[in-house]
Amino acid sequence: MGWRFICRVRCYKFGVHDLKVRRGGSGKHGVLDGASGEFVIVKVGGTADIASGRLAADIRDLVKDGIRVVIAHGGGDELTNWRKSRRRRTVWHEGLRVTDDQTRDDAVLVFRGIVAPAIVGVLQRAGVSAVGLSGPDGGLVRVRRASPALGWVGRVRSINTRILEDLTAAGHVPVVSPLGVDGNGQIYNVNGDDIAAAIALATQARALIFLTDVDGVRNKDGQVVGDLDPLTARAMVRSGVVSGGMVPKLRAALGLLSEVRFVCIVNGTRPHALRRAMSSDGYGTRMSDRVPL
Template sequence: MKFVVKLGGAALEDPKLLHLAGKALKDLVEDGHQVAVVHGGGVQLTRTLAQMGKVSEFVSGLRVTDAETRDAALMVLAGRVNKSLVAALGQHGQSAVGLSGGDGHVFRARKKITTPDLGFVGEIASTDPRWLDAIWKMGAIPVISSIALGFDGEYYNINADEMASACAIATKADALVFLTDVPGVKGADGQVMRWLTLKEVPTLEKSAVISGGMLPKLAACKAALTHGVKRVRILPAEAAASLPDLISSRINEGTEVMVA
């Protein structure tokens, strides 16, 4: 099976969680699965921008990205965060190849048209997974940062959830898993919803039960499910060890997002 795993939030900040995630990803490969990792790094980027004297601004969960912020994103996401994940997998004996979405033109971007304008924030315009296939043939894990190259020659900051969804669609993945720093999608009662159908999402959005960074995440879930990805799950990073059991066992952590 093909797995696309999106890593973000606490899983990138906490060495213990990063170790757990690295071990789980290696176990998936040892079980014969092909695994791609897509990562964000918003916390690290916000911290770096603060050190530069820049205040981070978000609109509907998306970062407003001027040229200086975009350049910082290239440095932080495609640089330090990406290579730290490659190193974490290497500690478990798992080979990995770090990429930005622009490398090999695996992901091409166009500017996201929004009101207000978000600057160098893009959306995926085209994909070419041949480099990912080549890495898989070598038994390695591609580790992809959420930066893509536009047809205009500019790099664009891509929401990592959107990138993960595009990766799952392009590779015809069987499962897309978001390892995140929240326990799952919470309903109006504050409890984690173990199952969430796409038709329930608009009502939850309208009542503001779902807001902020969960909005692009659920949009990414919808895109994946409506383009052939069979399973989509939002899983707390603490439950990373259950990743290899996702196929054969019932997991009581996180939220399974379904078409109906």
Template sequence: MSDTPHIPAQFTAETLSEALPYIQRYDRQTVVIKYGGHAMVDEALSEAFARDVVLLKHLGVNPVIVHGGGPQIASLLDRLSIKSEFRDGLRVTDDATMEVVEMVLSGPINKSIVRAINKAGGKAVGLSGSDADMMRVKRATRTTRDPDSHVEQVIDLGYVGEPEAVDVAVLKLLTNYDHDFIPVIAPVGVDANGKRYNVNADTAAGAIASALKATRLLLLTDVAGVLDGKKELIRELQADDVPALVRDGVASGGMIPKLETAASAVKNGVGGAVILDGRAKHALLMELFTEHGAGTIVL
């Protein structure tokens, strides 16, 4: 056997050694991860995500997963010939759509993520925001200004909810180191009358991160992060920068709830919120355990 270490092995060892300060930083800290987009539907990426989540747990991090499911919901709605539309990045949800949303989110999507994490060696538990009355919501309201009359009009989003209160007792119980479970949460909440509501997954993740006072909120998406007018990555933002980005059109569509969620979370006690590219393999590890991180961090 040669006395010279094998180069790939040495590189791996050096990488692990360089990650030590970051591993220490997140030891026994809670990280809420919004999982969605391409990372969920690409088999190789979903397997890598599951392994990375299990690795986080073994490194002393408390990962809490909140997942979306837009493409899968859209696919079933199409098959059932149910029309659906988006306004300001939020799916307008009527009774028929809500039936599909809950069925898909709390059913096959949630359980497929649970199975993947368990297969990778973790102990995942599938939940809905309805379980243990975790996510109490109110009906979401949005307004838009008519371009001709300049009169503000209320947008009816149907059964779309905004988190009003989050009870994290069951999450604290599950993530306690005596149990070591990894919660996987479908973003369906209930109002005071027990009526179910569709909650944007980014918004749900932000509310849960705020309630847990998480060290980090990681929002996986299908772009590199927040891009400026020249389509270049903005690496760092302050929460107070967000309204101007939305007003000026730099952020639009689905990026609006992500940025609003990130800004709200850091103002409510989350250490930092990061919008990062879920299409990049090991995006979670790059963000948490390397010097420069990945994506756009809102502080």
């Protein structure tokens, strides 16, 4: 595949035609029906999401079934706790972490030196051939500065899909840390949800699975919405029914659905959450622009 550039919610392959939107059939099916050889991107928050080993077992089974799995991880809590233990103050601007030189150095150390190895270790113990990567490795995640007010915070411009293609074709599972690199070789802190979404677009993934600490998207009555269409999702965000950390996930999902068949938001602390999210009986919240679901 090579380089794919991310423009708003669209994804383009450098030097080749625009990506095609794949339309599916109708009816309620499992996310992975006929998905052998396709990508599934799994976004985990940090080490806690994968510590039990049950998620690793699900990933092992997916790989055995021919699914190309890529894990994108976060680690904001680990970074905050690391800095707090060293009495380093975290500065926020409009709800976003300001990344100065020291914070960037801490992010590189925590994400690449603590979080990623822990995730890789759990996967390896489950029999998964996991490979730790971060955005600067091979120019995997190219970024530009998001805002001068945020310092070394990057916005994804492109994904080098060749690395992911080669690794997954050989049976490996890339574990991608939330760092990116610009044209001058400068490293940036990048939101993990944004990297996961960009990888899903660039690889034309069958599904992007957000593993969270909640059961899914809840309506105004507090009930989990099993199937969520884009129109309803936008209305829930506008009305304030959805708030907090769920808002960026829904916005990312809305930007993906023209190219990615499914976006699922599930509670990663539940047993075999990943397997259940992709089954036909439904678990968590599943989004698709293909109707009926």
